[in-house]
Amino acid sequence: MKKSLLGLHLLLVIMLSNFILAQKATAPKFLGNIEGIKEYSLINGMKLLLIPDGSQSNMVVNIVYNVGSKDEGYGEKGMAHLLEHMLFKSTKNMGDIKKQLSDKGGAANGTTYYDRTNYYEIFPSNDENLKWAIQMEADRMINATILQSDLDKEFSVVRNEFEIGENQPSGVLMEKVFSTAYTWHNYGNSTIGSKEDIERVKAPTLRKFYEKYYQPDNATLIIAGKFDETNALKYVGEYFSTLPKPTRALGGTYTVEPSQDGEKLIELNRTGESKIVAAAYHTAAYADKDYAALAALSEILTSNPSGYLYKNLVETHKVSSIWAYSPEVRDPGMMYINFDVAKDKDLETTKNLVKTELDKISGLKYTEEDLARAKSKLLKQIEDSKNNTINFAINLTEIIGAGDYKLAYLYRDNVENLKLADIKRVAEKYFKSNNRTIGLFIPTSNETRVQPAEFRADQIAALTQNYKGKALEKDIAPFEASIANLKKNLTEGALSNGMKYGLISKEVKGDKVMANFKMLLGNEKDLAGKNEIGSLTAELLNAGTKTKTKEQIQDRLDQLKSSISTRIMGQNLLISVNTYKNNYPEVMEILKDMLMNSTFPPNEITKTVTEYNTYLEGQLKDPQAIAQNELQRTASPYPKESVFYTPSLQEEIDNNKKVTRDQIVDYYQNILGANNGFGTVLGNLDAKTAVNSLENTFGKWNAKSKYTEVKPTFFETKKSDKNFLTPDKENAMALGTESFKMNQKSADYPALVLANEILGSGGFLSARLPMRLREKEGISYGVGSFVNIPVSHEVASWGYYALLNPTKRDAVENAVKEEVSKALKDGFTADELVTNKKSYANIQKTMLGMDNTLINLVNKKLQYGVSLDEYDALQSKVQALKLDEVNNALRKYVSLDRITSVYAGDFNKK
Structure with missing residues (x-):
């Protein structure tokens, strides 16, 4: 009788559940349009934001749940991340x-x-992808399986991710400082959680957390890019509005961090070479107007080269580098300042020097120039973010977590309206020694303590409910993601000195303009032994010219909401420019000044070498850095004079110290030039304007050294497994490679590309290696394979990588070799062939919707003469492949007998 009653009860529950879920769909209710973001609400409490951008060929579906590590209780640390x-x-x-x-x-x-x-x-923009993504997100909102068998494997993957973070001294130190600074609030807990809680939580406990927070009234769905708005609203109504609003009330968190009543000190003792001093101050929630003033103050204090702390500590070589971070959070947060310290500096002395400078912050005489410079930089960042629609939609995640997406615009408005008095006020209010985590407890009387303002839900609602935003921007012209359309909108030509260029006519949100240039440099003789000299030369091109200081260059670029980056790799000077249509000519003038008139001030050379060497010192015992460095040195043993030579980390540090200003100037005057270069500009530019700027910038900039391509040498790899011990490191790295001869013209190229997709790089964690090591066994957080197939020579390679717990070293090695061996012996299956052909085609379609892909394709054409049609041709060849061709290509080029592997980690751990 009891069984019958139980069965009837379950039947009623199921019927009731089905009835609720089958309730009539309703259309989302339109609430308003804030600067192109169309806001809707559903009857179950869910929020919807649509951000259409016709210039995109991709779309993003992003769902945000208002639950994070802040909401975790006792025994639940890391549950949000594990879920x-x-x-x-x-x-x-x-x-x-x-x-x-x-x-x-x-x-x-x-x-x-x-x-x-x-x-x-x-995804690439189409109705099928739009519908699937919305349906999927609605289903996993309430119907995730959360099986114990999946959890048993996944917790070790999450633990491995935890261990990866444990290898980074700066990240661990920040975590420890936050946990010391916060006495009660959960911002003091690491987001990734407690390793013990992660390992011990059971599926039923995780499900309770899931069922509480993963509900429509706690979620905001964002759809952005190119999509059919009518269909988007239809699908959201169909799949989300039918989900019932839960009867439970979340209530939110209510812990308020009390005022700190004295300086705190935390010391972290771990194996490593780099030294760090850090300081954190309790500050404001993102919704607080003070947050904008604090962001500006952070720039004023730490910006390179104008910041007060930067000038007094970095320029004087007391510390190597400085950076600051303030999370965009719902409750009062922190300003965290990191000071990297050179290996040969005394840490106690440096700590006291840092504290002396920090104590000056509240009393410094800030200027209108300081404020203007900081506002320019912040507004540039805001503008750049807003005009990349896909990234903007993802970045809104943080702002929604902080209370409401409209806070992003209020923050911008607050930055625009900043006055010098705001900077002085927040400097005096927050930057007190008793509000700082770094020092000792000092008894004093009559303390003026800091109590940041609390922002309740009703206060944020009052702030945002009537906000209208600025005038809507114009609609952007659509741009089809296809090679045919790229060719239609491409103009090619050459400057007077022979430099080739491509212009892609494409309207981008905000009239943004992007350009990538590559200058081919020198020859084997002229470049011999000059790798570090070249790297430093490129790094110092913005350090000052005959007409502008480094500070003036940076200030003007910030005012123009633009950036220029330069770096040298081997024979290539790589230049990247990000700007806007109206600012393009002036930004190119600044680039011309950097290329023609750089002065390389001695103090800037010293600072740059110190900063970079401090970074390298931090890598000396890092497993990932060691594995990558040692594999390159083992698999490609070039002589020291070669442009392809890889020095050891310590050798690179020593070489950097030997570089002189005369060597840099000589490299600059004789090696650099554009006459063997090429580049592509993308944006809605008048072709004549674009070409004139290119000619003015590069047309007379010619290298004295004759360019002759240095071809790489083929080194045959041999079977070997080397261990490199890194004591007291929680995570390890496995990396392997083998060399063979092939280029992209090879008949086997398409088949090997697809074989690698199936084996280790294709799909979303669905290739064989990640399926085995991450999904099935849970012994690696990140694992996969890669191929490097060149265009102009035949020195090619295949390789694999895996991040792991050091105790899983043998298990990872065995699993990788077993999967490769199985693929070689038994081959792939017909189902894998079909599935990966489809996913590969979709990935290539997605890539073609990205502006950087378009630029890179044109630059490849300019450098090697590769037709743009080859992109489609490769896709066609991949789709036409037969299973035997793929299996044969793998067997022909991949062999366990030729794989050189390195393992770096603390393999003495038990």
Whole structure:
């Protein structure tokens, strides 16, 4: 009788559940349009933001849940992040989410932070992808399976991710400082959580957390890019509005961090070479107007080269470098300042020097020039973010977690309206020694303590409910993601000195303009032994010219909301420019000044060498850095004079110290030039204006050294497994490679590309290596394979990588070799062939919707004469492949008998 009653009860529950979920769909209610963001609400409390951008050929679907590490209770540390991983497993109705993401070839991820968790998918724009993404997100909102069997494997993956972070001294130190600074508030807990809680939590406990927070009234769905708005509203109504509003009330968190009543000190003792001093001050929530003033003050204090702290500490060589960070959070947050210290400096002395400068912050005489400079930089960052629609939609995650997406615009308005008095006020209010985590407890009387303002939900609602924003921008012209359309909008030519250029006519949001240039430099004789000289020369091109100081260059670029970056790799000077249509000519003038008139001030050379060497010192015992460095040295043993030579990390440090200003000037005057260069500019520019600027910038900039391509040498790799011990490091790195001869003209090229997709790089964690090591066994957080197939020579390679717990070293080695051996022996399956062909095609379609891909394709054509049609031709060849061709290509070029592997980690751990 009891069984019958139980069965009847379950039947009623199921019927009731089905009835609720089958309630009539309703259309989202339009609430308003804030500067191109169309806001809607659903009857169940869910929010919807649509951000259409016709200039895109991709779209992103991003769902944000207002739950993060802040919401975790006793025994739940890391639960929000662990749940983020689990929601990529499967749902009751949609099945295997990772496989479907892989099949569609989209870019997807999930992230967790203090106040929020999000999941997003980037796909080529079409109705099928739009509908699937919305349906999938609705299903995993309430129907995730959360199986104990999946959790048993995934927790070790999350633990491995935790261990990766434990290898980074700066990250661990920041975590320890935050945990010391916060006495009660959960911002003091690491987002990734407690390793013990991660390992011990059971699926039913995780499900309770999921069922509480993963509900429509706690979520905001964002759809951005190119999509059909009518269909988007239809699908959201169909799949989300039918989900019931839960009867539970979340209530939110209510802990308010009390005023800090004295300086605190935390010391972190771990193996390593680099030294760091850090300081953190309790400051303001993102919704607070003070946040904008503090952001400006942070720039005024730490910016290179104008910051007060930068000038007094970096320029005087007391510290190597400085950076600051203030999370965009819901409750009062922190300003964290990091000072990197050279290996030969005394840390106690440096700490006292840093504290002396920090104590000056509240009393410094800030100027209108300081404020204008900081506002220019902040507004440039805001403008850049807003005009990259896909990234903007993802970046809104943090702002929604902080309370409301409109806070992003209020922050911008607050930055625009900043007055000098605001800077002085926040400097005096927050930058007190008793509000700082770095020092000792000092008893004093009559303390004036800091109590940042609390922002309740009703206060944020009052701030945002009537906000209208600025005038809407014009609609952007669509740009089809196809080679045919790229060719239609491409103009090519050459400057008077022979430099080749390409102009892609494409309207980008905000009239943004992007350009990438590559200058081919020198010859084997002239470049011999000059790798470090070249790297430093490129790094110092912005350090000052005959007409402008480094500070003036940076200030003007910030005012123009633009950036210029330069670096040298081997024979290539790489120049990247990001600007806007109206600013393009002036930015190119600044670049011309850097290329023609650089002065290389001695103090800047010393600072740059110190900063870079301090970074390298931090890599000396890092497993990832060691593995990468040692594999390159082992697999490609070039002589020291070669442009392809890889020095050891310590050798590079020593070489940098030997570089003189005369060597840099000589390299600059004789090696650099544009006459063997090429580059592509993308944007809605008048062709004549664009070409005139290119001619003015590069047309007379010619290298004295004759360019002759230095071809790489083929070194045959041999089977070997080398261990490099890195004591007291929580994470390890495995890396392997083998060399063979092939270029992109080879008949086997398409087949090897697809073979590598199936083996280790294709889809969304669905290739064989990640499926085995991450999904099935949970012994590696990040694992995969790669191929490097050149265009102009035949020195090619295949390789693999894996991040792991040091105790799993043998398990990882065995699993990788078993999977490669199995693929070589038994081959891939017909199903794998079909699935990966589809996902590969979708990935290539997604890539073609990205501006950098378009620029890189044109630059490849300019450098090697490779027709743009080769992009489509490769896709066609891949789709036409037969299973035997793929299996034969793998067997022909990949062999366990030729793989050189290195393992770096603390393999003495038990």
